[in-house]
Structure formats: structure tokens, C-alpha cells
Amino acid sequence: MDVKNKGVEFDVYGNDGKFRGDCIITKAGITWCEGKVRRENGVRVSWDKFISWMNEQ
Template identity: 50%
Template sequence: MKVKIRNLGVDMEVKNKGTTLDVYKPDGKTRLGDLKISKSGLMWCNGKAQTGPKATWQEFIDWMNS
């Protein structure tokens, strides 16, 4: 996968607004969606959607550890 960071900062704490990762297929041309990351959790926005499924950090951690 090709993943791009929209806003790049150094030693930056994620705030309420968070940041967004643009996710593309390995060809770098086909956009799959966005992963929005905030201090409250994560949200996957499929394709060009602006909203999508959400997970709190604890839900995400539990899912990854299962």
C-alpha cells in the first residue's frame, strides 16, 4: 500500500482534530480511502466518503490483540 500523511509534524501530539492518512493501492494511483486519527480513536473513510466506521483506541487495541 502507498500511505501518505497529509500533515507532517515532528514530535507532535495528536489533538482533537487529529490527522488524516491518504491510502492508495501500491500503484500509487488508485485511492482506497482515508484513515482519520484523533486522540479519541480512528475512523476509516472508504473511497471518497467523508465518514465511516469508527473505533476508540481501546477497541482498536483489543481488535489488534485478538
């Protein structure tokens, strides 16, 4: 799947069906928006930081 400039947004739900937030994947990185937080107020992580964090696990 090609990621366009605006990115791809996924709704995230817990096992209980409760809405947890949105995960937005863009060319620049990943943005997490907990609950009803707007995209511009979400927590942004660059791909380099995300890859480094995942490799530490």
C-alpha cells in the same frame, strides 16, 4: 507527534497507486473513510476496540 483535537488524516493508496480512502487518527480513536466518504460518515473505532482487535491477531 502530538494528535490534536481534529486529529491527523492520512491518504491511503494501494500498491497500484489507486486511492483507497482516508485514515483519521484522533485522541478518541480511528476513523476509516473508504473512497470519497466524508469524515462524519466514516467507520469509527475507539482506541480500546482497536487495541483489543490488534491483540487478537
